[in-house]
Amino acid sequence: MRKLAEHNIPLREASITQVHSVLRDGNPLIVHTSMFANALASLANPKQQQQWVPLAEKNRIIGTYAQTEIGHGTFVRGLETTAIFDPETKEFVLHSPTITSTKWWPGGLGKTANAAIVMAQLYTQGKCYGPHPFFVQLRDFDTHHSLPGVILGEIGPRLGINSQDNGYLRFDHYRIPRTNMLMRHSQVLEDGSYVKPIHNKLSYGTMVWTRVAIVHSCSKKLACAVTIATRYSAVRHQSELVPGKPEPQILEYQTQQYKLLPHIASVFAILFSASSVLRMQRNVAASISKGNVELLPELHILSCAMKALSSQDSTQGIETCRLACGGHGYIASSGLPSLYTSTTCTITYEGENTVLLLQVARYLIKSYRAGLEGLPVLPSVMYLTAPSAMHQSPPLSNQALIEAFRISSANLVKETESRLCRQFNLEQNFHYAWNRCSVALVHCAELHSRYYMCEKFLSTVESIRASDRVRSVLQDLCRLYLIHHITLNQGHFLRSGTLSGVDLSTLEEEMYELLAKLRPQAVPLVDAFDFRDELLGSTLGAWDGRVYERLYEEAQKSPLNKTDVSKAYHKYLQPLMKSNL
Ligand SMILES: CCCCCCCC/C=C\CCCCCC(=O)SCCNC(=O)CCNC(=O)[C@H](O)C(C)(C)COP(=O)(O)OP(=O)(O)OC[C@H]1O[C@@H](n2cnc3c(N)ncnc32)[C@H](O)[C@@H]1OP(=O)(O)O
Ligand SMILES: Cc1cc2nc3c(=O)[nH]c(=O)nc-3n(C[C@H](O)[C@H](O)[C@H](O)COP(=O)(O)OP(=O)(O)OC[C@H]3O[C@@H](n4cnc5c(N)ncnc54)[C@H](O)[C@@H]3O)c2cc1C
Numbered sequence: 001m002r003k004l005a006e007h008n009i010p011l012r013e014a015s016i017t018q019v020h021s022v023l024r025d026g027n028p029l030i031v032h033t034s035m036f037a038n039a040l041a042s043l044a045n046p047k048q049q050q051q052w053v054p055l056a057e058k059n060r061i062i063g064t065y066a067q068t069e070i071g072h073g074t075f076v077r078g079l080e081t082t083a084i085f086d087p088e089t090k091e092f093v094l095h096s097p098t099i100t101s102t103k104w105w106p107g108g109l110g111k112t113a114n115a116a117i118v119m120a121q122l123y124t125q126g127k128c129y130g131p132h133p134f135f136v137q138l139r140d141f142d143t144h145h146s147l148p149g150v151i152l153g154e155i156g157p158r159l160g161i162n163s164q165d166n167g168y169l170r171f172d173h174y175r176i177p178r179t180n181m182l183m184r185h186s187q188v189l190e191d192g193s194y195v196k197p198i199h200n201k202l203s204y205g206t207m208v209w210t211r212v213a214i215v216h217s218c219s220k221k222l223a224c225a226v227t228i229a230t231r232y233s234a235v236r237h238q239s240e241l242v243p244g245k246p247e248p249q250i251l252e253y254q255t256q257q258y259k260l261l262p263h264i265a266s267v268f269a270i271l272f273s274a275s276s277v278l279r280m281q282r283n284v285a286a287s288i289s290k291g292n293v294e295l296l297p298e299l300h301i302l303s304c305a306m307k308a309l310s311s312q313d314s315t316q317g318i319e320t321c322r323l324a325c326g327g328h329g330y331i332a333s334s335g336l337p338s339l340y341t342s343t344t345c346t347i348t349y350e351g352e353n354t355v356l357l358l359q360v361a362r363y364l365i366k367s368y369r370a371g372l373e374g375l376p377v378l379p380s381v382m383y384l385t386a387p388s389a390m391h392q393s394p395p396l397s398n399q400a401l402i403e404a405f406r407i408s409s410a411n412l413v414k415e416t417e418s419r420l421c422r423q424f425n426l427e428q429n430f431h432y433a434w435n436r437c438s439v440a441l442v443h444c445a446e447l448h449s450r451y452y453m454c455e456k457f458l459s460t461v462e463s464i465r466a467s468d469r470v471r472s473v474l475q476d477l478c479r480l481y482l483i484h485h486i487t488l489n490q491g492h493f494l495r496s497g498t499l500s501g502v503d504l505s506t507l508e509e510e511m512y513e514l515l516a517k518l519r520p521q522a523v524p525l526v527d528a529f530d531f532r533d534e535l536l537g538s539t540l541g542a543w544d545g546r547v548y549e550r551l552y553e554e555a556q557k558s559p560l561n562k563t564d565v566s567k568a569y570h571k572y573l574q575p576l577m578k579s580n581l
Contacts, residue, residue, distance in 0.1 A: 001029070001059060004033075010037075010057075011032075011033050011037040011056060011057055012033070012034065012037035012038045012041050014033035014034070014037075023163055024163075024335070024338045024342070024537055025160065025161060025162055025163040025164075025338055025341075025342070026107075026160065026161025026162060026163045026164030026342060027163065027164055028107070028108045028111070028112040028163065028164050028165050029062065029108060029112065030107055030108070030164065031063075031064045031065055031106060031107035031108050031113075032056070032059075032062050032063050032064065032108055032112075032113065034210060034213060035064070035065035035117070035206050035209075035210050036056065036063030036064055036065055036113075036115075036116070036117055037053075037056060037063075038206050038209045038210070039065060039117040039133060039182065039206040040052055040053055040056060040063075040117075040135075040182075041053070042184070042205045042206065042209065042285070043117070043133050043182040043184050043185065043202075043203065043205060043206065044135070044182045044183070044184055045182075045183045045184045048135070048179070048182065048183065048184075052135060060141065061114060061115045061141070062108065062112055062113050062114055062115070063108075063113055063114075063115040063116055063117065064106040064107060064108045064109045064112075064113040064115075064116045064117075064167070065106055065107075065116065065117050065206060066103040066106040066109060066116040066117065066118045066119065066136075066169055067079070067103075067106070067118075067119040067131075068103065068104055068105045068106070069081065069100060069101050069102055069103055069104055070099065070100050070101075070102045070104045070168075071098070071099075071100025071101065072100070073105070073352070074351070074352055074355050076119070076131055076204070077130060077131065079101075079119060079120065079121060079131050080096070080097060080098055080100060080101030080121070081094065081095070081096055081101050081103065081118065081119070081120040081121065081171065082094070082095050082097065082120060082121050082123060083118075083120035083121065083122050083123065083132065083134055083181070084123040084124075085122075085123065085124035085125075085178065085188050085192050086175075087190075087191065087192045089175070090177065090178045090190060091175045091176060091177055091178060092134065092175070092176050092177075092178060092180065092181065092188075093173050093174070093175055094118065094120060094134070094136065094171040094173075094174045094175075094176060095171050095172065095173050095174070096169075096170040096171045096172070101170075102168050102169070102170050103118070103167075103168060103169035103170070104155060104168050105155065105166050105167075105349075106166065106167055106169070107164050107165075107166055108164065108165060108166075108167070109138075109152065109165070109166065109167025109168070109169055110152070110153060110154030110155065110165030110166060110167030110168075111154060111165045111167070112165055113138060113139075113167075114137065114138055114139035114140075114141060114144060115135065115136060115137050115138055115139075116135075116136050116138055116169070117133050117134070117135060117136075117182065117206070118133070118134045118136045118169075119131045119132070119133055119134075119203075120132065120134060122181070122188070122194075124188050124192045124193075124194055125192045125193065125194070127194075129186075129194055129196075130200075131203065132181060132182075132186065132203055133181070133182040133203055133206075134176060134180050134181050134182065135176075135180045135181075135182060136174075136176055136180065137176075138150050138152060138169070139152075147174075149171060149172045149173060149174035149175070150169070150170075150171060150172075150174055151169065151170040151171075151172065152167060152168070152169055153167060153168050154166065154167050154168075155167060155168055159341050159344070159345070160338065160340070160341020160342050160344070160345065161341065161342050161345060178190065182203075185197035185198070185199075185202040185203060186202075186203070198291060198293055199293040199296055201296070201300070202288070202293070202296075204300075207350060207351065208281070208299060208300055208303050209281065210350050211303040211304065211306070211307035211350050211351065211356075212274070212277050212278055212281050212303050212306075212307075214307050214310070214311060214346050214350055215270060215273065215274040215277060215303075215306045215307055215310045216271070216274040216278070217346075218270055218310040218311055218313070218314035218343065218346060219267050219268075219270035219271040219274060219310065219314070221314050221318065221339055221342070221343045222263060222266060222267050222270065222313070222314040222317045222318060222343075223267045223526075223529045223531070224335070224339055224529075224531060224535075224536055224538075224541075225263070225314075225317060225318040225321040225322075225336060225339050226260060226263050226264045226267060226317070226321055226526055227526040227527075227529055227531055227536060227541050228321065228325070228334065228335055228336060228339075228536060228538045228540050228541030229259075229260055229321035229322075229324045229325055229329070229336075229540075229541075230251070230260050230264070230522050230523060230525075230526045231523065231526065231540070231541045231542075231543075231545060232325050232328070232540040232541060232547060233249065233250045233251035233256055233260065233324065233325075233522075234249050234251050234522075234523050234545070235249070235540075235545045235547045236249065236250045236325075236326075236547070237249055237250070238250050238326075241253070251519065251522060252519070254512065254515055254516075256324060257515040257516070257518070257519055257522070258515060259320050259321075259323070259324040260320075260321070260324060260522060261477075261480060261514075261515055261518050261519075261522060262480060262481065262484040263317035263320060263321065264477065264522065264525055264526065265457075265477040265478065265480050265481035265484070266313050266314075266317055266481065267529070268457060268460075268461075268474070268477060268478070268481075269313075269453050269454070269456070269457040269481055270306075270309075270310045270313065270314065270453070272456045272457055272460040273306050273309075273310070273452065273453045273456045273457075274306065274310070275460075276456050276460075277299075277302050277303055277306050280295070280298070280299055280302060281299055281303070283295070284296060284298075284299045295378070297363065297378065298378045298379070298380060300359070301359065301360050301363045301380075302380060302452070304351065304356035304357070304359045304360050305356070305357075305360045305445065305448065305449035305452060306449065306452070306453070307346075307350060307351065307353075307356060308351075308353040308356045308357050308360070308445075308446075308449065309446070309449045309450065309453060310346075311343070311346035311347045311353060312347060312353060314343050314346070315340070315343050315344045315346070315347055318336065318339050318340045318343055319340055321336060322334075322336040322337070322340060325540055328539075328540055328547075328551065329540070331539070331551070333538070333539040333550075333551065333554040334538055334539055334540045334541075335536060335537045335538030335539075335540070335541060336538070336540075354442060357441075357442045357445035357446060357449075358438060358441060358442065358445070360445035360448065360449065361416075361438075361441035361442065361444050361445040362441075363381065364381060364384065364413050364444055364445065364448055365413065365416070365417055365420065365441070365444075367381035367384055368381075368384045368385060368413050368414065368417055369417070371384055371385030371386075372385055380452065381448075383406050383409075383410060384409075384410045384413055384414075385410075386410075395503075396503060396506065396507065398458055398478070398479065398482060399458075401454075401482045401483070401486060402451075402454060402455055402458060402482070403498070404486070404493055404496075404498035404499055405447075405450065405451040405454055405455075405486075406451055406455075407496055407498045408447060408451075408489075408492045408493050408495070408496040408498055409444070409447045409448045409451045409492075411492075411495065411496035411498075412440075412443065412444050412447055412492060412495075412496070413444050413448070415440075415495075416437060416440045416441060416443075416444050419437050419440060420433055420434065420437045420441075423436045423437055447489065447492055450485055450489070454481065454482050454485060457478050457481055457482075458478055458482070461474045461475055461478045473518070473521050473525070476514055476517060476518055476521075477518065477525075479510075479514060480511065480514045480515070480518065483507045483508075483510060483511045483514070484511060486499070486504070486507060487504065487507065487508055487511065490504050527543075539551045539554050
């Protein structure tokens, strides 16, 4: 927090710096500096901001974002916590009517936060208006005791991020002033009348913002993992590549290069996509403040798509890096286990990936149908019904590969839409038909998202300002990324007729060439990510390459090494050894 203040970084931008990576097993303040700060910035009106933002900036108020309940996380409309307006006292009464309405999971809620943005079903004048955000004080600002009517606790150990206190929260007819409803977009007036927002999903804005932040942080996490695994692969010598010759660096093995180089490329692909979504988010935020919500659906879909893809890619990449380090990748001091556990949760939180991909698919199908009818569609999906441009680029050029992605994605959407129509004719119910097609729909969303990421990678590399040598390395990496994802998805390209079996063999050959060509660049590339050793926190990945010394030194810190004979020997082992069992 001192560093943020020193560098004049506003609270809500902390999550896109590396500040949170310093704590490896999660951070009780992350939801405060990200979602809570952003909810105040985007959902509170100016008067409310004046009241709470300075207190949050000074950490007098530490907040969390309390939306998910035991019974509902994905289906936000199904939340059960109620906020009923009492016109007599001009207050909202917050209540948790059932066990399933217990707020469950919010980061920092257990012990750290003294306030929260609570999403609750808003009732006024006898009518429910759906989930809305409320600023709620949970603990006394001086003693930190939970307030009467507020029941708080921590939910227990998790797969990872155990330095963060994820919490639970129940309300027992807990009263807050009317003015604690975040009123930038919708309001309840003193007489209880409801003023609706210009778009009914504006109250979901904090989730959209966080999804964008997650994309950025996924590229950082993956960058840490590839740095560790690549440096280690340059230090580690094992086996014989040529019988009788010295053991080579394991990075010489083609299989090792195949494990690492595509993920190094992936760091750039995710980072460039994150920058593009971030730019769009800033434009949309500016438009919203002028009352224009036209591009909000596009931002929602793009943030869902990129959050889903980047969390999946970075999690898989980190696990591959761990495996690429053999046994030493399994030791906590390698840094890889905590990178994995603190990244795999991004697949689930802020919208479970399958659910987000189905949002993307819904948009693709709607846009495809609109395009066929000649109705206007937004820029990122115009290609679904645009004429093919395959013939315009030299065969197997980067542009041709992007076109192959585009046409294959459009083709898959077309096929799936036909399947949806057939299923609808059988079921006579759109929702059942949708469910029967949902695996295919997720594939549509994945291919569309991959197309977007590939396109962003290529267009950024083509326009980047860099020396010829640096540009050339980035071009090779980008090429490797495109070919790698084509080989992983070959079925789609064969089905769409955009690439033949011969094309795929040619591309595969080129991929192997690229692995060899990029091998000498692997260490410089990860060095260029420029992580300090303290931040990497890895015995395997430190800059000086003293892997074995660091492993040995770290082992000395194990509590079991404080004494030669452990207490357990006297208590359990010795009796066992003498028992003749
Ligand atoms: C790697 C290291 C990590 C470090 C990261 C740093 C930053 C992270 C910081 C903190 C850590 C975060 C901790 C995690 C915190 C949480 O998890 S908070 C809880 C998050 N919860 C969710 O994300 C819930 C997911 N569910 C939803 O968002 C929605 O329920 C839904 C979108 C799935 C469905 O909403 P629903 O209201 O039911 O809508 P639909 O009927 O499906 O759709 C109606 C139309 O509304 C459009 N729409 C939906 N959402 C939005 C939106 N946000 N904006 C704009 N439009 C939206 C949807 O597309 C439909 O449009 P059409 O009718 O035109 O098709
Ligand atoms: C580490 C961590 C931190 C978190 N922090 C916070 C926080 O700070 N604040 C907060 O409010 N919440 C937080 N959460 C909660 C998180 O947002 C939810 O867990 C997440 O949105 C998933 O919802 P769920 O748990 O209800 O999963 P479910 O929706 O129950 O998912 C279970 C399965 O059902 C499937 N499924 C569900 N709906 C559909 C559908 N419509 N179509 C197809 N398949 C479907 C999913 O794909 C998944 O396979 C956190 C969670 C974790 C793990």
